Amino acid sequence: MPNSNTKHFKALIREKLSDKKLRNIVKKATSHSISKRIETINNYIPEWEQLRDRANFIRSKTMQNWEFYFEQLLKKFRENGIEFFYANNSSDACSIVKTLLFSFGVKKVVKSKSMVTEEIGLNEYLERNGFEVTETDLGEYIIQLANEKPSHITAPALHKSRQEIGELFSEKFNIDYTDAPEKLTEFARLILRQKFLNADAGISGANFLVAETGTIIIVENEGNARLSITLPKLHIVITSIEKIVPTLSDALMLLKLLPVSSTGQKITSYVSFIKKPLQSIGSENSQKIVVIILDNGRSKLLKNDKSRSILYCIKCGACMNNCPIYQSVGGHAYGSVYPGPIGSILTPWINTLNESKDLAYGSTLCGACSQVCPVKIDIHNQLLGIRKLSIENKYSPLIERVIFKLWLLSMKNFKLFTLLSKFLNFLSPLFQESGLKIPFWSKYKYFPAPAEISFHSWWQKEVKIKERINNV
Amino acid sequence: MKINLFIPCIVDQFAPKVAISTYKILKKLGCNVDYPFEQTCCGQPAFNTGYHYEARICAERFLKIFANSDYIVSPSGSCVAMVKNFYQELELNPEAKSIYNDLKIKIFELSDFLVNVLKVEDLNANFKAKVTYHDSCHLLRELNILNEPRKLIGSIKGIELIDLNESDRCCGFGGTFSVKFPELSTIITEDKVRNIELSGADYVVANDVSCLLNIQGILKNKNSRIKTLHLAELLAMGIENA
Amino acid sequence: MSKKILIEKFKSELIKVNGDCFVFKNLSEALKELKSIIAKEKIKNIAISTKTDIAKSIFDELKKDSSVTIESVEELNKTNSILKDNLKNIDLGISCADFLVAETGSVILKSSTDEPRLLSLLPESHIVISTSEQIIERLEDAVDFLSIENWVTVITGPSRTADIEKVLVTGVHGPKKLYVFINDIEIS
Numbered sequence A: 001m002p003n004s005n006t007k008h009f010k011a012l013i014r015e016k017l018s019d020k021k022l023r024n025i026v027k028k029a030t031s032h033s034i035s036k037r038i039e040t041i042n043n044y045i046p047e048w049e050q051l052r053d054r055a056n057f058i059r060s061k062t063m064q065n066w067e068f069y070f071e072q073l074l075k076k077f078r079e080n081g082i083e084f085f086y087a088n089n090s091s092d093a094c095s096i097v098k099t100l101l102f103s104f105g106v107k108k109v110v111k112s113k114s115m116v117t118e119e120i121g122l123n124e125y126l127e128r129n130g131f132e133v134t135e136t137d138l139g140e141y142i143i144q145l146a147n148e149k150p151s152h153i154t155a156p157a158l159h160k161s162r163q164e165i166g167e168l169f170s171e172k173f174n175i176d177y178t179d180a181p182e183k184l185t186e187f188a189r190l191i192l193r194q195k196f197l198n199a200d201a202g203i204s205g206a207n208f209l210v211a212e213t214g215t216i217i218i219v220e221n222e223g224n225a226r227l228s229i230t231l232p233k234l235h236i237v238i239t240s241i242e243k244i245v246p247t248l249s250d251a252l253m254l255l256k257l258l259p260v261s262s263t264g265q266k267i268t269s270y271v272s273f274i275k276k277p278l279q280s281i282g283s284e285n286s287q288k289i290v291v292i293i294l295d296n297g298r299s300k301l302l303k304n305d306k307s308r309s310i311l312y313c314i315k316c317g318a319c320m321n322n323c324p325i326y327q328s329v330g331g332h333a334y335g336s337v338y339p340g341p342i343g344s345i346l347t348p349w350i351n352t353l354n355e356s357k358d359l360a361y362g363s364t365l366c367g368a369c370s371q372v373c374p375v376k377i378d379i380h381n382q383l384l385g386i387r388k389l390s391i392e393n394k395y396s397p398l399i400e401r402v403i404f405k406l407w408l409l410s411m412k413n414f415k416l417f418t419l420l421s422k423f424l425n426f427l428s429p430l431f432q433e434s435g436l437k438i439p440f441w442s443k444y445k446y447f448p449a450p451a452e453i454s455f456h457s458w459w460q461k462e463v464k465i466k467e468r469i470n471n472v
Numbered sequence B: 001m002k003i004n005l006f007i008p009c010i011v012d013q014f015a016p017k018v019a020i021s022t023y024k025i026l027k028k029l030g031c032n033v034d035y036p037f038e039q040t041c042c043g044q045p046a047f048n049t050g051y052h053y054e055a056r057i058c059a060e061r062f063l064k065i066f067a068n069s070d071y072i073v074s075p076s077g078s079c080v081a082m083v084k085n086f087y088q089e090l091e092l093n094p095e096a097k098s099i100y101n102d103l104k105i106k107i108f109e110l111s112d113f114l115v116n117v118l119k120v121e122d123l124n125a126n127f128k129a130k131v132t133y134h135d136s137c138h139l140l141r142e143l144n145i146l147n148e149p150r151k152l153i154g155s156i157k158g159i160e161l162i163d164l165n166e167s168d169r170c171c172g173f174g175g176t177f178s179v180k181f182p183e184l185s186t187i188i189t190e191d192k193v194r195n196i197e198l199s200g201a202d203y204v205v206a207n208d209v210s211c212l213l214n215i216q217g218i219l220k221n222k223n224s225r226i227k228t229l230h231l232a233e234l235l236a237m238g239i240e241n242a
Numbered sequence C: 001m002s003k004k005i006l007i008e009k010f011k012s013e014l015i016k017v018n019g020d021c022f023v024f025k026n027l028s029e030a031l032k033e034l035k036s037i038i039a040k041e042k043i044k045n046i047a048i049s050t051k052t053d054i055a056k057s058i059f060d061e062l063k064k065d066s067s068v069t070i071e072s073v074e075e076l077n078k079t080n081s082i083l084k085d086n087l088k089n090i091d092l093g094i095s096c097a098d099f100l101v102a103e104t105g106s107v108i109l110k111s112s113t114d115e116p117r118l119l120s121l122l123p124e125s126h127i128v129i130s131t132s133e134q135i136i137e138r139l140e141d142a143v144d145f146l147s148i149e150n151w152v153t154v155i156t157g158p159s160r161t162a163d164i165e166k167v168l169v170t171g172v173h174g175p176k177k178l179y180v181f182i183n184d185i186e187i188s
Helices: A006-017 A020-044 A048-064 A066-080 A090-103 A115-120 A122-128 A138-145 A162-173 A181-198 A224-230 A248-263 A298-302 A308-312 A324-329 A340-350 A353-361 A368-372 A379-392 A398-412 A414-431 A455-471 B009-014 B016-028 B044-049 B052-066 B077-089 B094-103 B110-117 B137-142 B148-154 B182-199 B209-221 B231-241 C003-016 C027-040 C053-063 C073-078 C083-087 C139-148
Strands: A083-087 A108-111 A132-135 A201-204 A208-210 A216-220 A234-240 A270-274 A288-294 B002-005 B032-034 B071-074 B107-109 B126-133 B157-162 B203-206 B227-230 C020-024 C045-048 C069-072 C092-096 C099-101 C106-110 C125-131 C151-155 C177-183
Touching: A006 A020, A006 A324, A006 A353, A006 B182, A020 A248, A020 A324, A048 A066, A048 A248, A048 A308, A066 A083, A083 A090, A090 A115, A090 A122, A090 A201, A090 A234, A090 A288, A108 A181, A108 A224, A115 A122, A115 A234, A115 A288, A122 A132, A132 A138, A138 A162, A138 A181, A162 A181, A181 A224, A201 A224, A208 A248, A216 A224, A216 A248, A224 A270, A248 C139, A298 A308, A298 A340, A308 A340, A324 A340, A324 B182, A340 A353, A340 A368, A340 A379, A353 A379, A368 A379, A368 B137, A379 B044, A379 B052, A379 B077, A398 A414, A398 B044, A398 B052, A414 A455, A414 B009, A455 B009, A455 B016, B002 B016, B009 B016, B009 B209, B016 B032, B016 B071, B016 B110, B016 B227, B016 B231, B044 B052, B044 B077, B052 B077, B052 B094, B071 B077, B071 B110, B077 B094, B077 B107, B077 B137, B107 B110, B110 B148, B110 B231, B126 B148, B126 B231, B148 B157, B148 B231, B182 B209, B203 B209, B203 B231, B209 B227, B227 B231, C003 C020, C003 C177, C020 C027, C027 C053, C027 C125, C027 C177, C045 C053, C045 C073, C053 C069, C053 C092, C053 C125, C069 C073, C073 C083, C099 C139, C106 C125, C106 C139, C139 C151
Parallel strands: A083 A288, A108 A132, A108 A201, A201 A234, A234 A288, B002 B032, B002 B071, B071 B107, B126 B157, B126 B203, B203 B227, C020 C177, C045 C069, C045 C092, C092 C125, C125 C177
Antiparallel strands: A208 A216, A216 A270, A270 C151, C099 C106, C106 C151
16 A cells, blocks of 8 residues: 555654644644534434444345345446446556546546545556646645645544645745635635646545446545536546445435534535536537446455444544544544554455554454444444454564463463462552652653552452351 | 442552452442452453453452342443453453353442432431542543442532532543553543642542552652542541531 | 425525525516515626526526626527537526425535526526425435436525634635525415
8 A cells, every 4th residue: 555654653653642722723623523423413314223223234234135236236337338447456546547547638537535446556656647636625725735634534624724825825835824714715715726627637536436336436525526427528526435325315325324424514615426428518428427436455344244344434523533543643643544443354355454454452442332323333343453464473572471471371370370469469569659660651650669568468358257257 | 139349450560459448339339248358450451452361360250259140349340341342342252251251330430329220319428528530531431430429429418529520531540541642641640639729629530549659650740739638538528427 | 394394494494504595476576576676785797597487488588688698508408519618608597496495505506507506606696496395304305306307406595615724704616695486376
């Protein structure tokens, strides 16, 4: 995976933690999304939990019978005149796009938000091959100008302050500094409108691919996806295998959950339902639509009963908004394309386990992610699953493995346990003032001295002896 | 009806008062309480870190010791969740598996047991203080215990229970997480402590010693006047005061 | 639910998402409101889809107004010009709705040669002409329509973003203003 750097998770975390400004921005933004979500659910959707159950059922049914729905989808694509490619990995996907763009004589590309294109590193690839690529989602555009990566799957520039964005615009376009979001947005509108009008191809993601009808559903707020798929004569959809849903009704059902979970909106400003390429009008040529579906390790999950649920994800971002870790360090700390809890469980499957296993340890297992997941992915259990796999593969440090062996020894041998316990109790007075020193922990937090008398000892003295006296 | 106390190892060694309080509360309510003496650890630290073999050995040992219990009661949401919900993830031997199937519906966290099994919501306790309550993650999300501790605290005469902002946000402990990522853990705990300080309470109450030790770790370094208190300790002190 | 309740629901939901709704009984009411919007938004150039009779009448009436220029998509299609070039300098696009969704304040628009996507996308203001007959309660009620049609857009309020510090800004790439005109034909 070209766009991933998860090996340095711990170092990145330390770096991000030292940035107090970043933490404040991320906490404020995620808190905003959290409260909007709760407000909408409480005010409008009393049946929220039933909807989640239903969504979970749809997703699990789809992923279990994925091949069936996939075949159905392809048949519909053929009938509807939509061209289709299956890409096994990132480099396949990139070269398919390149070939298409060359064969259509494309020079300029507009892109609407697609995390899959981030996953395959499409922008860098196309730029290396001489294409002009412009991100058109405002957040993505900001990120592209700053030469950064998205830090959130639905709000790519969540980590940036308005001042930073103001400075960025002022520097890049040589305009007077302003940090007013309205003015910055208006400025981006004017620039990007010209990009849209002059683009030869539009690249978008997709939120749902409906097997029953072959409908491509795109959910957005800005209108940039609609422009990207309408103005250019070539529309390329790049998405991943789990976006398939069996029927339109299923898609509408999931649509009830997606924007609410993401931003607290009941529905986004625009939802496009596309079945066929636009037909020619007057002197204009007909449009062409090409769909590229990326696998990149995901089909391994289809066959895995324990971890298939990772593919239920509809990319709402609620798990990261609600994650205390994400809130503290932001998305870049993860070093993965998909940050937050869902990223920590998906990345080891699309990347290698050894490289990205640390992500799964960067969680308190508090379960806030699973609680808000609209399709009820058991995220915290999946985090535990990755940890288990990592230990089975002996990816953990030797010292840790030794510690757990010794720990087990003292836990299963009661005599040894008692001996150690007595030893701790004996040491207790030494630590009364300073507290116990625990490696790593005690640099930041106090830890109390062990008790002078453990509960085991108390029980033996107080209860057992009294019982014996009473019995005599 | 005999109750077998399940006292997590961290309580045994670092907060025996919580266990003693649990024992006293149950005794006061007329329960027949026993403490299976050979118990050590339920295996949670190993399980959460991914060491399923080590966790399974602990789990099988635990189940053997607690087999044939009428009820198992523990002053820890997290350790009860380990046994009740997560033992099924371990490849237990058939004997242990059958004990587990029997015990998983007989194991209760203390406040759950008091309110939902013994149907006690008022312990006639008396304690004059301002307290705030932190929802421990496993207690809330694995065991679904939200109102029980609040009911019990609310029944104490003289107590003022103040809502804690973001009460259901993790305190940042997470077991080995706090050792693997100490700086990150500390940042999250500091958020928790800030909210606790904002509440104006004298005590922060929770049902898990691990959360309380973690929160205390920052409070103590800050020389804060706010004290941590396990629900069992609060109830037991209240009963003594009555 | 009665039409009246559905209209009220639609209106309140649309207003919540920064759109506006105007219920009219006859053409002159619609024109009066339309002209006040034209004045308020300083609109000069209009393009209109004349799919329905009421839209045709509006087109005919506005043609008489010398302060604006108005073209129908039907006419534009007859010329051999490129649609995006025709529409890129338009201030106001007027569309004809297929359905209105009360639950969310959404407009359902089918794209066609008479009702091109760009009409509801390029101009800074967008007006949708509809009738009370077109109101449905929930989006699911239009599932058959969605499955038959080839290009459908569900529009809920003006284009919006919150990509800068979660501050809501309307009119990023699509229209900055959205007005839905409902002809209440039960009353008229």
